Amino acid sequence: MTEQDRPRVPRGQARDRIVAAATDLFARLGYEATTTRQIVEAAQVTKGALYHWFSSKEELLTSIYRELLAEQTARLETIAAADGPADVRLHRAVSDLFAHMDEHAEPLTVWARSMHLVAGEHAAAVRAERRRYQHLFQDLVEEGQKAGAFRPDVPASVITNTFLSSVVQIHRWFRSQGPLTRRELGEQMVSLFLDGVRGTALTPQLPEY
Known part of the structure; x- marks a missing residue:
């Protein structure tokens, strides 16, 4: 599924999903090795949603x-x-x-x-x-x-x-x-x-x- 095809997630839920996905990836892969693309994919949100909540x-x-x-x-x-x-x-x-x-x-x-x-x-x-x-x-x-x-x-x-x-x-x-x-x-x-x-x-x- 491409980013454009992903269903829109409510804003509050999107933030929670981003935090949960990032926490899991940082723990398993390490902070430095984790990319924003991996976080977006794991959270099943758009890159725009990630940068709406977090600048980096x-x-x-x-x-x-x-x-x-x-x-x-x-x-x-x-x-x-x-x-x-x-x-x-x-x-x-x-x-x-x-x-x-x-x-x-x-x-x-x-x-x-x-x-x-x-x-x-x-x-x-x-x-x-x-x-x-x-x-x-x-x-x-x-x-x-x-x-x-x-x-x-x-x-x-x-x-x-x-x-x-x-x-x-x-x-x-x-x-x-x-x-x-x-x-x-x-x-x-x-x-x-x-x-x-x-x-x-x-x-x-x-x-x-």
């Missing part, structure tokens, strides 16, 4: 991630603004982050593997939105430190960046065929993170002479 393949990739990041940020805002102790809310926040990652594993992995290829205004927009999530997370850690729930000897910025950086790197070593599911891995990382953040600083044991 780079914008398409960035849009997929920014929408998921916006979801994560909105969920964190809700958790952070809720009642209850800061340590309980931080537990909910990190658990929810891993739950969201489990629900959207494929597109988030695609982004993690391809984000170094994005530059210019698209990269700047992502950095700005990630900083918003980071600041919300850090504010919650600082609140817990002021309340005495978290160790005060490590700056909240170090705690935040260490944890979020480790999350970004999961795609480099996690294998779905391994002994743990993504959800089980998330539970273990949540436990390790919270155990490290709670309580007072540990005093190192010096050797006896």
